[in-house]
Amino acid sequence: MTVPRRLNPSPERGGSRAKRGGWGASEKPVQSPHPAGFVGHPPPAGEGSATRSPPAASGRRATARPFLRTFVTPAALCALGLAAALAAVMQYSLRAYVPGSLEAGGFTLANFAALAKPLYGRVFLDTVWICFLTALCTLVVGYPLAYALVRARNAALKSAILVIAVTPLFLGEVVRTYSWIVVLGNNGFLNAMLTKSGLVQEPVQLMFTRLGVVTALVHVTLPVMVIMLAAALAHIDRDYERAAASLGAGPVRAFLTVTLPLSMPGIIAGVTTAFAWTFSAFATPQLIGGGQVNMVSNLVYQLGFASFNFPFAASLSVAGLALTLAVLAVMRAAARPLEQIGPH
Amino acid sequence: MKRLCMALGAMVLLSAPLEAVAQDKLVVSVWGGSWRDMVANIIAKKFTAETGVAVDYITGGTIDRLNKEKLAKGNPESDITFTTSHVGWLYANDGLYETLDLAKVPNAKDLVPQARISPYHIGTWAYVYTIGYRPDLLKGVKFESWADLWRPEVKGKLAAPDFDPSHLIVVSAMLSGGDAAHWEKGEARLKELKPSFKAFYTNDANSQQLIANGETPVQVILSMNAHYMAGEGVPVELVIPKEGAVLGIDTVAIMKGSKKTDLAYKFINTVLDPSVQAEVAKFKKGSPVVVDAKVDPAVAKLPGVFTTADQWSKEAIVIDHKLRAEKTAEWRKWFAENIMN
Numbered sequence: 001m002t003v004p005r006r007l008n009p010s011p012e013r014g015g016s017r018a019k020r021g022g023w024g025a026s027e028k029p030v031q032s033p034h035p036a037g038f039v040g041h042p043p044p045a046g047e048g049s050a051t052r053s054p055p056a057a058s059g060r061r062a063t064a065r066p067f068l069r070t071f072v073t074p075a076a077l078c079a080l081g082l083a084a085a086l087a088a089v090m091q092y093s094l095r096a097y098v099p100g101s102l103e104a105g106g107f108t109l110a111n112f113a114a115l116a117k118p119l120y121g122r123v124f125l126d127t128v129w130i131c132f133l134t135a136l137c138t139l140v141v142g143y144p145l146a147y148a149l150v151r152a153r154n155a156a157l158k159s160a161i162l163v164i165a166v167t168p169l170f171l172g173e174v175v176r177t178y179s180w181i182v183v184l185g186n187n188g189f190l191n192a193m194l195t196k197s198g199l200v201q202e203p204v205q206l207m208f209t210r211l212g213v214v215t216a217l218v219h220v221t222l223p224v225m226v227i228m229l230a231a232a233l234a235h236i237d238r239d240y241e242r243a244a245a246s247l248g249a250g251p252v253r254a255f256l257t258v259t260l261p262l263s264m265p266g267i268i269a270g271v272t273t274a275f276a277w278t279f280s281a282f283a284t285p286q287l288i289g290g291g292q293v294n295m296v297s298n299l300v301y302q303l304g305f306a307s308f309n310f311p312f313a314a315s316l317s318v319a320g321l322a323l324t325l326a327v328l329a330v331m332r333a334a335a336r337p338l339e340q341i342g343p344h
Numbered sequence: 345m346k347r348l349c350m351a352l353g354a355m356v357l358l359s360a361p362l363e364a365v366a367q368d369k370l371v372v373s374v375w376g377g378s379w380r381d382m383v384a385n386i387i388a389k390k391f392t393a394e395t396g397v398a399v400d401y402i403t404g405g406t407i408d409r410l411n412k413e414k415l416a417k418g419n420p421e422s423d424i425t426f427t428t429s430h431v432g433w434l435y436a437n438d439g440l441y442e443t444l445d446l447a448k449v450p451n452a453k454d455l456v457p458q459a460r461i462s463p464y465h466i467g468t469w470a471y472v473y474t475i476g477y478r479p480d481l482l483k484g485v486k487f488e489s490w491a492d493l494w495r496p497e498v499k500g501k502l503a504a505p506d507f508d509p510s511h512l513i514v515v516s517a518m519l520s521g522g523d524a525a526h527w528e529k530g531e532a533r534l535k536e537l538k539p540s541f542k543a544f545y546t547n548d549a550n551s552q553q554l555i556a557n558g559e560t561p562v563q564v565i566l567s568m569n570a571h572y573m574a575g576e577g578v579p580v581e582l583v584i585p586k587e588g589a590v591l592g593i594d595t596v597a598i599m600k601g602s603k604k605t606d607l608a609y610k611f612i613n614t615v616l617d618p619s620v621q622a623e624v625a626k627f628k629k630g631s632p633v634v635v636d637a638k639v640d641p642a643v644a645k646l647p648g649v650f651t652t653a654d655q656w657s658k659e660a661i662v663i664d665h666k667l668r669a670e671k672t673a674e675w676r677k678w679f680a681e682n683i684m685n
Contacts, residue, residue, distance in 0.1 A: 100433065102434055102437070119681050178549075185559055207559060208542060208543045287546060291545075292543060306506070306676055307673035307676030307677065309676075309677070
């Protein structure tokens with residue numbers, strides 16, 4: 001995707017307004033359509049240096065990345081550690097479980113063959129469906145929050161939105177989930193409100209249901225979505241909306257035809273990340289689902305760790321990882337036409 | 345460079361005495377939270393007063409600690425490990441435990457037979473998993489037998505632990521003419537219980553929350569949890585069914601490779617001291633495992649607290665600990681496939 005770059009932004013745009021900092025940088029000139037940290041295409045080496053001599057360009061390249069090796073080395077070591085852990089999980093998945101022993105037995109494919117049972121297929125499908133619902137609901141809730149966060153002019157309001165949006169990240173997953181049990185329970189906050197207001201006669205069953213699990217997962221995932229959407233929205237040049245308005249478009253039409261399409265890369269990034277983030281959720285489905293709504297991670301715990309059958313737990317993990325990669329690949333392919341809608 | 349060398353030298357000098365202090369400590373592996381506090385405040389306090397040796401702790405979940413010790417085999421992180429009786433067999437089968445010489449534990453002579461688990465680990469305190477319910481939310485329902493869980497009034501109200509289905513599997517087998525070794529006899533009956541389950545709880549806190557807020561007014565519950573909730577004002581009633589309640593015993597063992605086995609034996613002897621046993625029983629509302637512990641009468645009369653040989657033999661269903669260690673995975677898988685999902 002080609003990205004127009006304003007290499008010489010006017011001082012009043014790139015200067016004083018940008019100093020507001022944070023998410024208020026929406027008035028900055030377009031630098032990249034991608035949310036920060038999503039698709040970090042580095043500028044091509046030597047870009048804008050056509051008049052420089054080759055040795056000078058080479059020297060610039062050498063000095064432009066003085067810390068490259070320093071930063072890459074720990075990253076490479078981390079990657080190596082993760083790869084080794086993954087290899088250990090893989091080899092465990094191909095070994096037999098020995099009842100009453102901590103040691104795995106010899107080579108076997110039985111762990112993967114056992115996954116063919118309908119139960120496991122159902123849980124895998126349930127997991128994908130819950131992740132999809134969570135990502136979608138988080139987008140619906142997160143977009144207005146991110147929009148308000150970026151566009152609000154009042155600093156106090158901006159801070160309040162930021163706190164509301166990001167606070168869930170600072171609470172432990174277990175604490176957050178126990179709080180949701182208090183909210184969703186038959187005698188909890190929501191049901192008390194519903195019954196006292198006369199909207200329902202009997203408490204609505206929210207605990208141990210898919211609705212309850214998705215509700216709590218949306219809360220968990222919201223900060224990620226808001227941060228990604230806000231980054232995308234902050235990079236949209238307001239001049240496009242002003243141009244639409246000058247041509248007679250109302251605020252809603254300008255939003256639907258200009259802002260929303262231009263934020264599409266952020267939406268895709270947010271939904272994809274929310275999906276992957278939710279796929280590994282454990283405590284929330286474990287406690288809110290109460291064993292009645294299970295995701296892959298819960299099966300790994302139930303069948304692997306709670307019963308010491310580590311080889312089977314490993315095979316479930318490998319299958320879960322493969323499924324995540326497959327679904328993300330499908331989502332990426334499906335989203336490619338939408339990504340083209342973004343700014344060019 | 346000179347400064348760096350001096351700094352390193354100072355660090356070496358400083359670390360030497362610290363290491364000496366660390367070597368003087370006995371390291372105990374135990375669950376966190378109130379379990380660690382109990383060991384520290386009741387057992388270790390007496391042990392330190394008698395020996396002058398401080399106690400350090402490694403805390404964590406049952407499986408976490410098992411995995412850590414497995415990785416450290418031969419050079420254990422702890423000298424003493426507390427764990428459940430059947431998980432203790434996993435340690436033992438993997439060669440992680442020292443064979444106990446009970447001649448070095450004078451208080452072990454008074455151990456109840458049910459607490460003599462293996463040559464490697466012995467019981468420290470006991471509890472039961474049994475029926476606990478909220479009479480205020482289940483008016484007119486009485487539980488006298490495990491079979492009462494199958495009553496229609498319980499439909500959609502029951503919770504059981506998701507981490508261990510052995511209680512219900514064995515009970516269902518017993519009600520169907522089988523036992524733990526022939527658990528398959530109870531499969532059909534247990535499947536009939538499926539509509540009664542509302543949820544499966546993950547840990548003690550989860551169990552307590554679900555019974556306190558009335559979400560699951562009947563539970564297969566840990567007796568200690570039920571007594572704790574009753575103490576908090578939750579109207580929970582604990583039942584010892586006529587068939588008995590499923591016994592659970594936490595155990596203690598010395599890690600193979602420990603360099604402080606003499607101190608470890610002294611620690612185990614302190615665990616089994618009658619006065620310590622009585623204090624533990626009072627703190628956790630569990631059963632002492634030595635016959636001469638003077639348990640507070642208010643605690644002794646609680647259901648699931650066994651203080652007489654008669655109670656131990658008539659009110660407890662004992663699942664063979666080694667068999668349970670071997671069958672747990674199979675039971676867990678069957679339960680997940682047929683009951684939970």
